[in-house]
């Protein structure tokens with residue numbers, strides 16, 4: 283009798299316990315983790331598989347990362363093959379049926395983002411690691427909105443009971459983001475970014491350039507993922523001089539030596555730009571990332587922080 287009562291009680295409590303469960307969200311990058319926190323609030327725990335100071339194309343697929351995926355309720359990736367070298371094996375190895383591709387717990391954060399540099403034909407010739415368009419879309423601050431939307435859609439698939447909560451947080455994030463984007467653009471115009479010619483190490487910045495009117499003239503890497511030859515550096519230095527390029531933007535995971543040498547030869551300035559949340563110690567969330575980037579550029583141009 284008592285046993286039956288306990289069982290009945292346990293069954294009655296089960297749905298309440300399930301509803302109160304904190305969802306485990308695992309993202310591939312710290313940008314996605316920051317956005318998940320914005321929209322998931324206290325309903326989720328978030329873990330990122332990589333750090334913002336690591337090259338997102340090349341993350342070591344350690345077994346410890348597989349363990350993090352094992353209990354995930356939702357997996358979020360940048361997509362467009364950014365993580366193709368490491369994430370698919372981790373997901374498969376996790377043996378977690380809830381987050382496999384084409385299941386409700388799998389989120390491709392690129393699905394609502396307007397992609398740039400989409401090639402007419404998919405080709406990995408010459409080692410190009412951007413075969414489906416440029417995957418570094420997080421460098422446009424406004425893309426936080428479509429990225430967050432994909433995350434919310436995923437959260438609502440696996441946790442429909444909290445739909446109103448996630449919708450409310452997304453709306454609030456969009457409002458705060460809109461105000462911040464206007465502020466960053468105003469500041470960018472004040473420090474003269476519009477029309478400014480720059481060179482970047484990797485092809486990480488076309489979205490940033492489009493957002494702020496910056497002109498990217500060339501790259502230290504001749505092709506994404508391909509290190510420069512001496513001949514390429516020579517031609518690049520000539521171009522920097524003839525075009526009057528003032529800044530060389532370098533992601534934190536590239537050795538700045540080569541860029542420093544180019545700067546020395548040409549008079550341009552190297553700016554170590556975080557590119558992602560966690561890319562430097564200031565960039566602790568989506569808002570502080572762009573605060574830091576605009577501030578670094580402003581300092582490099584002698585316009586103060």
Ligand SMILES: [Zn+2]
Nearest residue numbers: 339484485506
């Ligand atoms: Zn890339």
